Amino acid sequence: xxxxxxxxxxxxxxxxxxxxxxxxxxxxxxxxxxxxxxxxxxxxxxxxxxxxxxxxxxxxxxxxxxxxxxxxxxxxxxxxxxxxxxxxxxxxxxxxxxxxxxxxxxxxxxxxxxxxxxxxxxxxxxxxxxxxxxxxxxxxxxxxxxxxxxxxxxxxxxxxxxxxxxxxxxxxxxxxxxxxxxxxxxxxxxxxxxxxxxxxxxxxxxxxxxxxxxxxxxxxxxxxxxxxxxxxxxxxxxxxxxxxxxxxxxxxxxxxxxxxxxxxxxxxxxxxxxxxxxxxxxxxxxxxxxxxxxxxxxxxxxxxxxxxxxxxxxxxxxxxxxxxxxxxxxxxxx
Amino acid sequence: xxxxxxxxxxxxxxxxxxxxxxxxxxxxxxxxxxxxxxxxxxxxxxxxxxxxxxxxxxxxxxxxxxxxxxxxxxxxxxxxxxxxxxxxxxxxxxxxxxxxxxxxxxxxxxxxxxxxxxxxxxxxxxxxxxxxxxxxxxxxxxxxxxxxxxxxxxxxxxxxxxxxxxxxxxxxxxxxxxxxxxxxxxxxxxxxxxxxxxxxxxxxxxxxxxxxxxxxxxxxxxxxxxxxxxxxxxxxxxxxxxxxxxxxxxxxxxxxxxxxxxxxxxxxxxxxxxxxxxxxxxxxxxxxxxxxxxxxxxxxxxxxxxxxxxxxxxxxxxxxxxxxxxxxxxxxxx
Numbered sequence: 001x002x003x004x005x006x007x008x009x010x011x012x013x014x015x016x017x018x019x020x021x022x023x024x025x026x027x028x029x030x031x032x033x034x035x036x037x038x039x040x041x042x043x044x045x046x047x048x049x050x051x052x053x054x055x056x057x058x059x060x061x062x063x064x065x066x067x068x069x070x071x072x073x074x075x076x077x078x079x080x081x082x083x084x085x086x087x088x089x090x091x092x093x094x095x096x097x098x099x100x101x102x103x104x105x106x107x108x109x110x111x112x113x114x115x116x117x118x119x120x121x122x123x124x125x126x127x128x129x130x131x132x133x134x135x136x137x138x139x140x141x142x143x144x145x146x147x148x149x150x151x152x153x154x155x156x157x158x159x160x161x162x163x164x165x166x167x168x169x170x171x172x173x174x175x176x177x178x179x180x181x182x183x184x185x186x187x188x189x190x191x192x193x194x195x196x197x198x199x200x201x202x203x204x205x206x207x208x209x210x211x212x213x214x215x216x217x218x219x220x221x222x223x224x225x226x227x228x229x230x231x232x233x234x235x236x237x238x239x240x241x242x243x244x245x246x247x248x249x250x251x252x253x254x255x256x257x258x259x260x261x262x263x264x265x266x267x268x269x270x271x272x273x274x275x276x277x278x279x280x281x282x283x284x285x286x287x288x289x290x291x292x293x294x295x296x297x298x299x300x301x302x303x304x305x306x307x308x309x310x311x312x313x314x315x316x317x318x319x320x321x322x323x324x325x326x327x328x329x330x331x332x333x334x
Numbered sequence: 335x336x337x338x339x340x341x342x343x344x345x346x347x348x349x350x351x352x353x354x355x356x357x358x359x360x361x362x363x364x365x366x367x368x369x370x371x372x373x374x375x376x377x378x379x380x381x382x383x384x385x386x387x388x389x390x391x392x393x394x395x396x397x398x399x400x401x402x403x404x405x406x407x408x409x410x411x412x413x414x415x416x417x418x419x420x421x422x423x424x425x426x427x428x429x430x431x432x433x434x435x436x437x438x439x440x441x442x443x444x445x446x447x448x449x450x451x452x453x454x455x456x457x458x459x460x461x462x463x464x465x466x467x468x469x470x471x472x473x474x475x476x477x478x479x480x481x482x483x484x485x486x487x488x489x490x491x492x493x494x495x496x497x498x499x500x501x502x503x504x505x506x507x508x509x510x511x512x513x514x515x516x517x518x519x520x521x522x523x524x525x526x527x528x529x530x531x532x533x534x535x536x537x538x539x540x541x542x543x544x545x546x547x548x549x550x551x552x553x554x555x556x557x558x559x560x561x562x563x564x565x566x567x568x569x570x571x572x573x574x575x576x577x578x579x580x581x582x583x584x585x586x587x588x589x590x591x592x593x594x595x596x597x598x599x600x601x602x603x604x605x606x607x608x609x610x611x612x613x614x615x616x617x618x619x620x621x622x623x624x625x626x627x628x629x630x631x632x633x634x635x636x637x638x639x640x641x642x643x644x645x646x647x648x649x650x651x652x653x654x655x656x657x658x659x660x661x662x663x664x665x666x667x668x
Contacts, residue, residue, distance in 0.1 A: 134560025134595050191530040198529050198564040223567070226468025226614050230532040230568025237560045261468050261613075272609065279595075280560050 001127075003095045003120050003185040004063035005033040008052055008087075012080050013040040014069045020045045022097055022179045023068025029158045029183050035062050040083065054087050064093040064120075066182055074099025074123075081105060088117050095120035097178040122181040125192040125201075132199030132238050134280040139209040142287065142331065143241035144219040145273050147264055149228065149256050151247045152319065153219040154180050156290040159319040160245065161216045163328035170212035174205050176235060180218045191220055191231045198234025206239065214331065217241070223272045224264040225255055233276055240280035243287035243334055244273055245327065250304065251295040266312070287334065288315040288327035335461075337429045337454050337519040338397035339367040342386055342421075346414045347374040348403045354379045356431055356513045357402025363492045363517050369396050374417070388421050398427040398454075400516055408433025408457075415439060422451050429454035431512040456515040459526040459535075466533030466572050468614040473543040476621065476665065477575035478553040479607050481598055483562065483590050485581045486653065487553040488514050490624040493653040494579065495550045497662035504546035508539050510569060514552045525554055525565045532568025540573065548665065551575070557606045558598040559589055567610055574614035577621035577668055578607055579661065584638065585629040600646070621668065622661035623650040 009023045027034050027047050036052030039045075047068075052060065065087040071077070076084075076098050084094055085107045094117065096102050102119040103109050112119045142160065144153040157173055157180075164171035173180070175187025193201045206215045217239045221228035246269055255261035264272070270286055277284040289308060293301035301318055309316040315326035343357045361368050361381050370386035373379075381402075386394065399421040405411070410418075410432050418428055419441045428451065430436050436453040437443050446453045476494065478487040491507055491514075498505035507514070509521025527535045540549040551573045555562035580603055589595035598606070604620060611618040623642060627635035635652055643650040649660035 131561045133592055134589075135592075136594070191528070193529050194525075195527050195529050195532050195565045195568070196525040196562060199560055199562075223610070224613055226533055226571045227465045228530060228533075229571055229610075229613070230564040230566075231529045232564075233557070233567040234529070234564025237563055255468075258467055258469075260470070275606065275609075276557070276563075279558055279563070 001120055001122060001181055001186060001188070003182070004093055005030070005185050006035045006062055007033050007064050007066045008057040008062045008092070009034055009037045009047060009049065009068040010065050010083065011037060011039045011044050011047070012067070012069055012077060013044050014071070015043050015045060017045050019069045019071060020047065022070060022182055023047055025179050026066065026068060026183050033185070035060055038083070040079070054083070054090055054092070058090045058092060062092060064095050067096040067098060068182070070097065076100050076105070084108060091117060093118040093120065095122060095182060097122050097182055099123055122178040122189060123192060125189055127188065129193060129197040129204060130200045131196060132203050132234070134199070134237060134240065137208040137240065139215060140213060140243070140334065141206060141215045141217060141239055141241045142243040142245065143217045143236065143239040144245045144247055144290070145232070145236065145269070146219060146222045146247040147266070147269050148222045148225055148249070148252060151249045151252070152290055152292050153247045156245055156247050156319050156324065157216045157218045158183070159324045160327060160331070163324045164214060164331060167328055167332060169214065169328070169332060171214040171216050172212055174215050174217045176202070176205065176218045176220055190235055191228065195230065198231060199238035202235055202238025219247070223276065224269065226258065226261055236273065236277050237280045241277060241284055242281065243331060244277065244284060245287060246270060246289045248289065249292040286314055287330050288317070288324070290324065291316065291318050293318040293321065335454055335456060335515055335520060335522070337516070338427055339364070339519050340369045340396055341367050341398050341400045342391040342396045342426070343368055343371045343381060343383065343402040344399050344417065345371060345373045345378050345381070346401070346403055346411065347378050348405070349377050349379060351379050353403045353405060354381065356404060356516055357381055359513050360400065360402060360517050367519070369394055372417070374413070388417070388424055388426070392424045392426060396426060398429050401430040401432060402516070404431065410434050410439070418442060425451060427452040427454065429456060429516060431456050431516055433457060456512040456523060457526060459523055461522065463527060463531040463538060464534045465530060466537050466568070468533070468571060468574070471537070471542040471574065473549060474547060474577070474668065475540055475549045475551060475573055475575045476577040476579065477551045477570065477573040478579045478581055478624070479566070479570065479603070480553060480556045480581040481558065481600070481603050482556045482583070482586060483559055485583045485586070486624055486626050487581045490579055490581050490653050490658065491550045491552045492517070493658045494661060494665070497658045498548060498665060501662055501666060503548065503662070503666060505548040505550050506546055508549050508551045510536070510539065510552045510554055524569055525562065529564065532565060533572035536569050536572025553581070557610065558603065560592065560595055570607065570611050571614045575611060575618055576615060577665060578611065578618060579621060580604060580623045582623065583626040620648055621664050622648050622658070624658065625650065625652050627652040627655060
């Protein structure tokens with residue numbers, strides 16, 4: 001997928017700030033790509049961007065209207081459709097992370113079929129993929145892995161991309177999930193591909209390269225999550241990472257949504273990922289640990305990072321609180 | 335999928351005996367389900383079954399015409415289509431393991447839409463699945479795993495089902511691939527589901543039960559195959575096996591089709607599978623090793639099985655040469 005930027009972020013009539021997480025992510029990591037926001041009501045959550053009508057957006061060079069909100073069920077509300085059709089009629093592409101496909105809206109499909117606009121359903125995958133082969137590819141790759149889902153794998157990858165770029169290292173984020181794809185405008189939703197093609201999808205996402213230094217690949221799930229571990233293993237093999245970053249939320253009691261499923265220890269997570277990753281890259285190593293320490297106060301968090309850093313002989317940080325410079329500096333030595 | 339038996343096996347005009355492997359598998363494991371064969375030419379490979387016309391087949395109670403052959407590319411040859419349409423017009427269901435979908439043939443789709451017949455494209459999955467959750471389910475489960483693809487995981491599972499039944503143990507084969515599905519008439523092609531649903535598909539395939547003793551689940555791929563390991567891990571988690579059977583081809587030099595990819599050792603395969611399987615079943619254990627010893631002469635094969643049996647403290651056999659009674663007897667004690 002290749003979504004044209006800059007964006008107009010569409011917030012619909014969503015009033016719950018949590019529902020605008022995707023839009024916030026885009027603004028945080030790609031502020032230069034966000035020319036403005038479009039809200040249907042006064043009460044709708046705001047990202048603090050310039051309010052633009054569709055016409056103003058078009059005039060200012062916006063290429064794509066992005067649905068930057070989520071809702072339970074993933075259906076596109078009927079009162080949003082009018083705006084989407086109006087945007088498409090102005091020639092704006094539309095990108096959506098909703099479960100319901102944009103291509104299910106006949107007016108949009110018609111314009112897309114005429115080649116006037118493009119529709120991007122980032123939660124789905126219609127690309128033809130090849131089966132992975134695990135052959136060594138040139139270029140250095142980093143993959144974020146985790147003890148579970150939703151422990152900061154995307155955030156850490158984007159933070160590491162940014163920190164490396166600030167050290168003048170040419171690093172490129174590679175998105176594997178819908179939010180990451182909307183942020184970067186590119187990527188493959190690996191959990192949406194047919195199971196046979198998981199590693200092949202990642203090989204296509206991060207092919208051989210020698211024009212930059214690092215691909216920073218967003219991880220998904222966990223080898224220990226009984227719902228999604230297949231995706232995580234295929235992603236690990238396809239990424240053939242040189243460097244792994246372990247992500248973990250301090251204080252999590254069990255696998256997300258599954259009270260009966262135990263969280264692995266840090267040691268188990270490190271060992272299982274190294275063992276599996278060696279199948280496609282015998283030289284793989286861990287290069288850092290990113291913690292979500294939000295349940296701790298700042299000094300306890302600092303102390304924990306310090307302590308684990310000695311225990312695991314790796315840079316350990318909370319990317320939100322302390323940044324990832326320590327990890328970026330280590331990566332420069334690899 | 336639930337394909338009605340008995341079958342008429344359709345061999346088209348295939349002359350290469352290897353291309354009729356699927357049909358042979360059906361005849362071997364479910365002879366009672368095969369009322370006859372239909373060949374388009376005199377040169378077409380024969381399964382030694384009664385030759386039946388479509389009309390005779392219908393009269394004798396055949397429910398489904400099964401395309402029991404494979405060809406490069408997976409496309410349904412144009413000169414077969416006439417026969418398929420004639421079969422459908424007689425009210426026979428059609429099942430196919432070809433890549434090209436039966437539903438791409440308008441005449442067939444029309445009859446299916448009218449509810450007159452059912453079409454089964456076993457290589458594809460259109461069922462709605464739930465995400466797996468790894469919750470403990472009642473009933474005992476066995477899964478065949480391997481050092482690689484094509485090392486006898488389906489054959490071993492079917493042989494173990496048969497051997498247990500001969501010991502009056504109610505064991506039921508659960509198919510996870512296209513050939514297995516055509517043989518048993520039921521199953522889910524796990525490599526064809528969307529990646530997020532691999533373990534969920536296996537949980538649906540082998541739900542909680544207490545009306546029989548064992549589900550014998552067909553494995554796929556290998557944790558060490560860089561093309562398909564994601565499928566293997568999701569399958570392992572979803573199966574939550576009590577017993578694992580390791581399958582291996584003696585003398586294989588490298589991962590199939592990938593000369594650069596090393597085959598794991600038996601010890602590595604055992605350890606990696608136990609480690610991963612414990613995520614959903616801490617009590618998992620290996621219950622036997624099934625070898626394809628076809629490169630050895632019979633006495634060397636016997637000696638190797640003996641030797642490995644002592645080394646790994648497990649029943650070790652070649653299911654084709656020596657059967658799997660030793661494994662079935664061990665399973666009776668679990």
